[in-house]
Amino acid sequence: DTAVSQTPKYLVTQMGNDKSIKCEQNLGHDTMYWYKQDSKKFLKIMFSYNNKELIINETVPNRFSPKSPDKAHLNLHINSLELGDSAVYFCASSQAVWNEQFFGPGTRLTVL
Amino acid sequence: KNEVEQSPQNLTAQEGEFITINCSYSVGISALHWLQQHPGGGIVSLFMLSSGKKKHGRLIATINIQEKHSSLHITASHPRDSAVYICAALPNTGNQFYFGTGTSLTVIP
Numbered sequence: 001d002t003a004v005s006q007t008p009k010y011l012v013t014q015m016g017n018d019k020s021i022k023c024e025q026n027l028g029h030d031t032m033y034w035y036k037q038d039s040k041k042f043l044k045i046m047f048s049y050n051n052k053e054l055i056i057n058e059t060v061p062n063r064f065s066p067k068s069p070d071k072a073h074l075n076l077h078i079n080s081l082e083l084g085d086s087a088v089y090f091c092a093s094s095q096a097v098w099n100e101q102f103f104g105p106g107t108r109l110t111v112l
Numbered sequence: 113k114n115e116v117e118q119s120p121q122n123l124t125a126q127e128g129e130f131i132t133i134n135c136s137y138s139v140g141i142s143a144l145h146w147l148q149q150h151p152g153g154g155i156v157s158l159f160m161l162s163s164g165k166k167k168h169g170r171l172i173a174t175i176n177i178q179e180k181h182s183s184l185h186i187t188a189s190h191p192r193d194s195a196v197y198i199c200a201a202l203p204n205t206g207n208q209f210y211f212g213t214g215t216s217l218t219v220i221p
Contacts, residue, residue: 038214041149041196041213042211042213042214043198043200043210044210044211045209049206055209056144056208058208088153090155091157096208097206097208098143098202098208100145100157100160101145101147101157101209102157103147103154103155103156103157105153105154106153106154106155107155108172
């Protein structure tokens with residue numbers, strides 16, 4: 001059974017487009033996160049939600065907007081995609097804020 | 113300068129060797145998280161610890177909070193251990209994890 005799932009796994013799109021990445025966890029966790037992993041493999045927190053409330057909003061362009069319809073889902077919408085947005089995006093969840101984190105498989109976004 | 117430093121950056125070992133990966137951090141922390149990223153890209157949690165030592169199979173993680181240092185050891189290494197190992201420190205302020213840049217391990221048969 002998949003614990004944290006993300007769709008799509010790969011996303012190739014043109015500059016200027018709007019796209020969404022979906023994340024779902026079936027672990028019953030209260031906290032979910034979005035991370036960006038750049039070409040140097042460095043993981044950087046983007047957002048964190050606890051019980052559907054935004055608790056972390058790092059210095060991320062406001063073209064990125066997270067949405068948490070319920071505790072099990074945290075989606076990421078990106079407007080006006082730019083070349084620099086190309087990266088792997090990981091969703092993660094934890095039982096409580098900053099507990100042990102469980103990661104999704106990642107979404108490789110390529111902006112052409 | 114990154115708050116979390118890992119060494120070595122790259123490591124090649126022969127199958128069966130004992131492996132140590134080091135993680136040091138510059139801030140006071142309440143916990144440290146070790147993660148494994150497979151060649152296919154998936155990230156798996158190995159340990160989260162705040163003191164002492166934890167063991168799971170052939171993996172052992174230790175931490176010395178006062179010395180601001182943690183190690184991940186792999187006994188009897190195997191080619192399937194080839195992966196990137198990442199440590200992440202949770203500061204006492206507890207507002208986010210600070211990630212190391214990872215140690216790329218290759219175990220040769």
